[in-house]
Amino acid sequence: xxxxxxxxxxxxxxxxxxxxxxxxxxxxxxxxDRTAVLVDIRPTKSAKAADIFLQVRPGKDFELITxxxxxxxxxxxxxxxxxxxGITLEQxxxxxxxxxxxxxxxxxxxxxxxxxxxxxMNSAALLTLAAEMNAFTKFVAMPMRGHGNxxxxxxxxxxxxxxPFGITFNRGYPRYNPGEFSTVDVLVRGDADAAFxxxxxxxxxxxxxxxxxxxxxxxxxxxxxxxxxxxxxxVHITTAPAGIAAPGTAYRMDEIPLPLKPAxxxxxxxxxxxxxxxxxxxxxxxxxxxxxxxMTAAQV
Amino acid sequence: xxxxxxGKVYDPANGIDGEVRDLFVSEGKFVASAxxxxxxDATGMIVFPGGVDVHTHVAxxxxxxxxxxxxxxxxRTQAFIRSQSRRSGIGGMAPTTFxxxxxxxxxxxxxxxxxxxxxxxxxxxxxxxxxxPIVDKSTLTLMAxxxxxxxxxxxxxxxxxxxxxxxxxxxxxxxxxxAVNPGGVAAWKWGKDAKQLTSxxxxxxxLTPGDIISQLxxxxxxxGLPHPLxxxxxxxxxxxxxxTTLDTLNHLDGHRAHIAHSQYHxxxxxxxxxxxxxxxxxxxxxxxxxxxxxxxxxxxxxxxxTITADGxxxxxxxxxxxxxxxxxxxxxxxxxxxxxxxxxxxxxVNAIQWSVGLELLLLIKNPWQVFLSTDHxxxxxxxxxxxxxxxLMCADFRTECLKKLPDKIKERITLPELTREYTLYEIATSMxxxxxxxxxxxxxxxxxxxxxxDIVIYEEDKDVARMFGHPRYVIKGGEVVIEEGDIRAxxxxxxxxxxxxxxxxTDEFLRPLFEDCYTMQFENYPVxxxxxxxxAIHDCVPNS
Ligand SMILES: [Zn+2]
Numbered sequence: 046x047x048x049x050x051x052x053x054x055x056x057x058x059x060x061x062x063x064x065x066x067x068x069x070x071x072x073x074x075x076x077x078d079r080t081a082v083l084v085d086i087r088p089t090k091s092a093k094a095a096d097i098f099l100q101v102r103p104g105k106d107f108e109l110i111t112x113x114x115x116x117x118x119x120x121x122x123x124x125x126x127x128x129x130x131g132i133t134l135e136q137x138x139x140x141x142x143x144x145x146x147x148x149x150x151x152x153x154x155x156x157x158x159x160x161x162x163x164x165x166m167n168s169a170a171l172l173t174l175a176a177e178m179n180a181f182t183k184f185v186a187m188p189m190r191g192h193g194n195x196x197x198x199x200x201x202x203x204x205x206x207x208x209p210f211g212i213t214f215n216r217g218y219p220r221y222n223p224g225e226f227s228t229v230d231v232l233v234r235g236d237a238d239a240a241f242x243x244x245x246x247x248x249x250x251x252x253x254x255x256x257x258x259x260x261x262x263x264x265x266x267x268x269x270x271x272x273x274x275x276x277x278x279x280v281h282i283t284t285a286p287a288g289i290a291a292p293g294t295a296y297r298m299d300e301i302p303l304p305l306k307p308a309x310x311x312x313x314x315x316x317x318x319x320x321x322x323x324x325x326x327x328x329x330x331x332x333x334x335x336x337x338x339x340m341t342a343a344q345v
Numbered sequence: 346x347x348x349x350x351x352g353k354v355y356d357p358a359n360g361i362d363g364e365v366r367d368l369f370v371s372e373g374k375f376v377a378s379a380x381x382x383x384x385x386d387a388t389g390m391i392v393f394p395g396g397v398d399v400h401t402h403v404a405x406x407x408x409x410x411x412x413x414x415x416x417x418x419x420x421r422t423q424a425f426i427r428s429q430s431r432r433s434g435i436g437g438m439a440p441t442t443f444x445x446x447x448x449x450x451x452x453x454x455x456x457x458x459x460x461x462x463x464x465x466x467x468x469x470x471x472x473x474x475x476x477x478p479i480v481d482k483s484t485l486t487l488m489a490x491x492x493x494x495x496x497x498x499x500x501x502x503x504x505x506x507x508x509x510x511x512x513x514x515x516x517x518x519x520x521x522x523x524a525v526n527p528g529g530v531a532a533w534k535w536g537k538d539a540k541q542l543t544s545x546x547x548x549x550x551x552l553t554p555g556d557i558i559s560q561l562x563x564x565x566x567x568x569g570l571p572h573p574l575x576x577x578x579x580x581x582x583x584x585x586x587x588x589t590t591l592d593t594l595n596h597l598d599g600h601r602a603h604i605a606h607s608q609y610h611x612x613x614x615x616x617x618x619x620x621x622x623x624x625x626x627x628x629x630x631x632x633x634x635x636x637x638x639x640x641x642x643x644x645x646x647x648x649x650x651t652i653t654a655d656g657x658x659x660x661x662x663x664x665x666x667x668x669x670x671x672x673x674x675x676x677x678x679x680x681x682x683x684x685x686x687x688x689x690x691x692x693x694v695n696a697i698q699w700s701v702g703l704e705l706l707l708l709i710k711n712p713w714q715v716f717l718s719t720d721h722x723x724x725x726x727x728x729x730x731x732x733x734x735x736x737l738m739c740a741d742f743r744t745e746c747l748k749k750l751p752d753k754i755k756e757r758i759t760l761p762e763l764t765r766e767y768t769l770y771e772i773a774t775s776m777x778x779x780x781x782x783x784x785x786x787x788x789x790x791x792x793x794x795x796x797x798x799d800i801v802i803y804e805e806d807k808d809v810a811r812m813f814g815h816p817r818y819v820i821k822g823g824e825v826v827i828e829e830g831d832i833r834a835x836x837x838x839x840x841x842x843x844x845x846x847x848x849x850x851t852d853e854f855l856r857p858l859f860e861d862c863y864t865m866q867f868e869n870y871p872v873x874x875x876x877x878x879x880x881a882i883h884d885c886v887p888n889s
Contacts, residue, residue, distance in 0.1 A: 062864055069862050070492070071548070148535065176670055179660055183536035185672060203412045204404070204442045204473045207419040207435040217426035218433040219441075221416055294468070300406055302468045304869055332429050 046082040046144075048171060049106065050155020050189045053090040056298075059189075060094055064153065071148075080143060084109070085157055099140070102131035104162040109137075110170040114177060116141050145181045152186040159188065190298045193244070194287075197296035217334075232258045240264040243316055244287070248273030267316050282319055285311035293317070346371045346379040347823055352387030352802060355769050356394060357712075357778040358791035362770045368392065370798040373822040377794060383825075385818060387802050393773045394790045395455030395799030395821065396730075399780035400575070400605050400640045401721040402652050403445050404459050404473035404482075406466045407681040410671050411439040411650045411722070414683055418648065431832055432478075438650045438685075438722050446478035446835065448728045450826050453801030453816045456481045456781070456789050456838075460523055460575060460605065461654050463487050463675045465865075467517035468872045474840060475878040479826055481797075483784065483841040485575050486517045487654055489524030489557050490531040492677040493858050498560055499552040505854070507564045511847035512855065514570075516871035518842050518880070520784075521572040522565050523605075525654035526579050527557035530680050538657035540580055542592050554579050555596045562600035568845040569885040571785025573601035581658050584614040587623035594630055594637065603783055606642020606720035608702035620694055621757040622701045628708035631715065638783040639709070640718035643702030643733050644695065645725030646688045652723065656680040677862050688725070693757075696750040698724075700758040703736055703743065707763045712774035713782065730776070731813035737767040737775075738809050785883075786841065798823040840877050845885040 052059040060066055065076050072078035083095035084106075092098040101109050109130040112122050116137055127134045144150055152175055159168045171186055178184035190196050199209040206212050206219035213219075213226040224230060228247065231237050232255035239262055248256050249272065256277070264278040275281040285291040290311030294302050314322075347370040354366040369379035402408050412419075415438055422437030425444045434444030449457060457477075462470045462484045474482045488494060488510060497506040510522060528546035529539035537547040542555035558576065565574040578593045580586040590610040594602075604610070613623040631637060653659060656672060659682020663670035671683035688695040702724065709715040717734070721727035736743055740763075747761055755761070767775070781790025788796045800820040806812035819827035826834050859867045874880065 067864070176663070176672075179536060183534060185674060200409060200469070201472075203409050204476060205432075205434070207412045207437075207439070207441050208416060209413055214427070214433060218424035219419075219435060221419070294472070296469075300409075300469070301466055301865065302472070303865060304468070304873065334428070 046084065046150070046152045047091060047095070047189075048084045048152055048154040049086075049157025049159070049161070049167075050153060051085070051089040051091045051157070052153070052155075052189065053094055055155070056189060059153075064151070065094065080147070082140065082143075097140070097143075099132050099136060102129065105130040106158050106161065106167050107163040107170055110167070110174055112137060113141060114170070114174050117145070117174075117177060117181070144178060144184070147182055147184075150175075150178060150182060150184040152184070153189050154186065155189040156191065187299060194295045196298055196300060197294065197302070200296050200300055229255050238262055242274055242278075243267045243320075246272040246274050248275075248277055267319055269313070283313050284316045284319060285313045287316065291315040291317075346382030347798070347820070347825075348379050348382065348384040349387050349392065349800065349802070349820075350384060352390045352392035354392045354792065355773040356792040357770060357774040358394070358782070359793050361792070366392075368792060368798075368800070370820070370823040373798055373824075375792060375794050375796050375798055385802070385825075387818075389805065390817060391769065391803040391805055391812075392792075393453065393801045393803070394777040394781075394792050395801050395819070396449075396453050396717075396776045397456040397458075397780040397784065397786070397790050398449070398454055398718065398721075398727065399458050399603065399716050399783055400460045400642070400718045401457050401727055402459065402461060402723075403440075403457060403721070403727075404442065404477060405462055405470035406673060406675075407461065407652045407654075407683065408439055408722075409469075409473065410673060410681070411652050411683045412441065414669055414671050415439055415650055415685060418650075418685075430835060436728065438648060438726055439652075440726075440728075442473050442476035443478060446480055446838075447832055450479040450819055450821065451816075451832070452728060452730065452814060453803075453819050453827075454480065454727075454730075454776075455799035455801075455819070455821050456483075456786065458482075458520070458780075458784060459484045461485065461487055461525060461681075462517060462519060462523075463678045464491075464513050464517040464870070465675055465678055465863075467519065468876065471518060471840070471872055471876055475837070477838070478835040479821055479838060481789070481838040481841065481881075483520035483786075484517070485521045485523035485572075486513055486519040487525060487679040488513065488522045489527035489561060490529070490654075490679050492531065492862065493855070495528070495531060495546070495549065495552055495557070498556055499549050503560060506560060507567060508847040508851045509855065510561070510564050511568050511845035512851045514568075514843055514845055515847070518840075518872045518874065518877055520841050520843050520883075521570050521575060522561060523575045523577070524558065524561050525577040525679065526581065526658070527561075528552070528554040529579055530654055530656055533656035533660075533680055534674060540583075540589070542579065542589065542596060555592075558593055558596040559598055562597045562602055566600050567888050569887045570843055570845060571883055571885070572783065573603055575603045575605060577605045577653070577655065578610045581609045581653070581655050582612075582662075584612050584616055584620040586610055586612050587626055590627060591630060594634070597637070599636075601636045602638075604637060604639040606718065606723065607639040607705055607715075608642040608644060608698060608724065609720070611701050611705060612697070617694060620697055622697055622704060622759060624701055624704035624708055625759060628705060631709045632711070635711065635714065638714050638716070638779070639705070640716040640720070640780070641702045641706050641733075642718055642720040642724050643706065644688050644698040645719065645729050645732055646690050646695070646699060647725065647729075648685070648687045649722045649725055650683060650685045652681065652683050654679050654681050656682045658682070659684050662686065676864065690749050691751060693751050693753055696754050697757050700750075700754070700760040703733075704758065704760050704763065706733075706737055706767075706775070707760075707765045712767070712771040713779045715775060716780045716783070717772075717776045731810045734767075734772055734776070734813045735810040738772065740764050740766050837878055839879045839881040841881050841883065842877065843883050843885055846887055
């Protein structure tokens with residue numbers, strides 16, 4: 046099941062390499078041995094690849110998931126509640142029956158679910174549905190992430206700080222609060238007095254007050270390309286493109302790391318090399334904490 | 346160079362039991378004498394070899410998933426503030442990588458074995474390990490639910506299976522083989538478990554968990570791996586599982602093995618209401634089979650997060666607790682479940698578990714066979730080991746703790762009858778010399794000439810937990826890393842890797858099987874040696 050995602054256009058290898066087409070020991074006919082369902086607010090290109098397309102009314106994902114959670118436990122739901130989602134009760138019960146009959150069910154959910162009305166409440170509801178389905182058969186759920194290696198950044202922040210994003214180090218140790226310490230919030234409030242941006246183009250996607258602040262402060266961009274952000278930055282260091290001319294590691298959406306093997310040489314340094322050299326220069330400067338000073342968590 | 350003079354030395358590997366001796370260190374190793382360098386006056390202090398954790402979970406996809414699942418714990422727990430010598434981080438139930446190194450070293454542990462790594466995500470585990478400072482490290486590869494392996498075993502292709510195990514170890518750059526709930530994690534892909542050692546596994550026609558155990562134990566022996574099969578038995582945590590555990594041990598056919606966290610595998614009774622300790626039976630097995638070792642997997646009361654490749658068990662735990670549940674399926678190889686958990690003294694099952702861990706440590710007579718562990722973070726966090734040491738060394742303290750448990754527990758456990766108290770010599774064996782020997786790390790847990798100068802020095806203290814929680818000095822590879830409660834140096838540790846022999850055609854045998862069922866390129870699968878920070882390679886000599 047895909048929910049609120051459009052892999053045909055956003056993750057073009059997902060059907061062929063990962064979720065729908067591959068043949069295997071227990072699914073020797075590949076696609077023919079699988080049932081694919083798409084739930085979305087409009088019939089995207091991905092709908093053509095699905096056996097069943099369910100067009101949910103915009104903003105009604107949470108309600109639909111909750112109805113499905115009730116139905117799998119044979120709870121009664123009112124006709125009106127179902128009708129509001131844009132899906133009929135027959136469609137719901139048919140879906141539930143298929144889910145329960147599946148030998149291994151997997152729900153991939155995209156930003157059409159996690160970034161629309163209800164946001165993380167929608168994701169939590171869907172994850173709960175998948176967890177509860179395990180009373181009947183094996184069921185799992187996995188988010189479909191956005192840009193390139195966002196999973197890799199997540200994974201590393203987690204092992205170094207315990208948190209995936211929205212982290213501040215302003216007390217000398219990691220603290221987490223999305224909505225307060227997320228980059229966009231820090232910029233909109235004007236809390237940052239410098240910005241260092243690698244492999245991202247917030248100048249193209251963030252709200253105007255955040256972009257205005259980036260233009261006000263010393264912004265340094267490491268990017269192979271000229272971008273909206275590099276145009277407003279005080280410094281743009283051109284780097285070799287990762288995976289094309291720079292080696293490294295990228296984490297797949299399922300957190301499996303893949304080595305990047307460059308096919309080309311680049312006259313530009315890699316991001317890693319630039320960061321390393323900046324770090325070497327910073328080490329030569331006096332440490333931010335006075336010599337001999339010791340901070341404890343209680344003091345800060 | 347370094348001299349440590351006047352300390353009472355406990356070095357079980359060399360039979361030294363509290364004698365006053367001087368130790369000399371040069372270039373990271375013990376030497377017969379040293380003229381120059383710093384002298385640490387350890388007069389009146391206690392000198393141990395650095396601790397060795399035979400079974401812990403500190404790096405990789407599973408613990409990193411647990412970190413993501415428990416921000417509420419990070420917020421309330423110990424924070425590590427950045428300093429010039431130290432990276433910032435978070436302690437608690439699932440500590441961050443840098444903090445993991447500081448916490449282990451701060452407690453005098455200098456070697457850790459990460460006990461559960463899928464080949465598919467081994468690259469990730471090694472990246473995390475290189476961010477764990479100070480301690481030396483090794484990893485074990487999960488092998489008892491790998492579909493390619495299981496197919497070979499089902500077809501009876503033993504020799505081929507042996508080559509494939511060796512190939513996997515080298516591909517993962519790991520140290521040995523871990524088996525978790527043999528067949529049960531593969532069955533979990535179907536939402537099932539493998540509870541009977543002699544019944545065919547879901548998805549297979551003949552292959553049983555018992556077959557996997559027998560063959561993997563033999564393979565580990567014949568490949569000449571430094572550490573024998575590291576085995577997490579079927580039916581973990583279930584009342585009445587003692588019969589499965591004893592049956593598992595019989596399937597070893599006389600081969601060596603290390604039984605992981607045996608506390609979770611020594612229960613009687615038919616259901617949760619009837620659950621009781623069966624440690625006497627299990628301890629008897631160890632007392633009569635010196636070639637099998639175990640770690641306690643002891644439970645301490647309080648909050649933690651449970652992490653295991655045992656997916657079906659974690660689903661049950663989620664249903665029992667109604668708390669958060671994370672499930673990871675690792676393609677054809679294994680899986681993993683994560684559930685936060687609180688062990689409560691008022692809960693009869695938890696109280697029995699607490700008792701069972703201690704009973705095993707006390708009933709298994711030879712400390713060279715039973716090692717200190719909590720199966721971190723499953724039974725409790727590793728940084729709470731000093732509390733277990735206190736429980737082992739002070740019978741009075743145990744009696745005090747027993748008073749807080751439910752009355753009903755009395756007929757279910759044997760702990761109140763046990764008066765044994767560990768000596769310092771026995772503690773040094775169980776926390777260092779024993780696990781080092783079981784891992785085949787002969788230069789660890791040993792203060793003899795030529796061995797690695799990993800040393801922990803304690804100030805004698807009647808409060809045992811305080812003494813072991815706050816060593817006066819910790820020395821890693823001859824370098825003073827902890828002094829006066831402060832981190833003085835954070836050198837990078839080594840990573841131990843085994844290189845077993847395999848037939849040269851194994852690559853070409855595996856390639857088509859791999860291309861049939863994996864989602865990445867065969868060439869990208871093995872971990873490149875360049876990614877390992879300070880590798881120490883052990884070339885295995887095969888046994889016939
Ligand atoms: Zn474990």
